[in-house]
Amino acid sequence: MSEDVFRALADPTRRRILDELAERNGQSLFEICTRLVTKHGLGLSRQAVSQHLAVLESAGLVVSRRQGRYKFHDLNTEPLERVMNRWLKTDSPENSS
Amino acid sequence: MSEDVFRALADPTRRRILDELAERNGQSLFEICTRLVTKHGLGLSRQAVSQHLAVLESAGLVVSRRQGRYKFHDLNTEPLERVMNRWLKTDSPENSS
DNA sequence: ACGATAGGCAAGTAGCGACTTGCCTATCAA
DNA sequence: TTGATAGGCAAGTCGCTACTTGCCTATCGT
Known part of the structure; x- marks a missing residue:
């Protein structure tokens, strides 16, 4: 929930992940992985996606809820609205870094 | 006028430049330079700012008009609206990379 | 309990991106 | 015309970042 929304959005793969979650909220890491590979033809490892999700989460664009051995991810557009x-x-005059 | 609006926004200095132009449109390279140094305390060379402006311009966020030996820069928020x-x-369903 | 599934934690590599430095071109003022 | 101002071009350095690899933990099914 920090301030690097811009940096998080800088990477095309992360934008794809946001697209994926926008289309279907509450996906697990493996779901996102396979979807990126099949639908978008991206060849990346599970770790890569995991790290991307970490960046998105620390930017507040994604929130995650642990449930058993699964971790589900949800899109959160609120930081986008604030920052744009x-x-x-x-809208309101909220500026930041 | 390409598509890397996100990449252009990723850098904090470039965001400052946009702030500068939002506050006062039509500044030259040197004006932007001195303003960044004095108002924001950033120590960067003229070339650095020039390269930042090039990135912003290729993203369509800044348009420039040459006039004699001066080159004036204007903010263009239209790509932001499209991309957000x-x-x-x-609004309209315009998606892209 | 055991294996399989879902995910995390480093450490290492490679390439990109921000910035500098040096030199060159163009316009204006005297 | 000469000097000063405004800007451009190109190569080089350095740090960050995206990605991989290898191993470890936790949860579920049977």
């Missing part, structure tokens, strides 16, 4: 009114002044 | 409705679906 920095130059598009359509 | 990717996960915040408040």
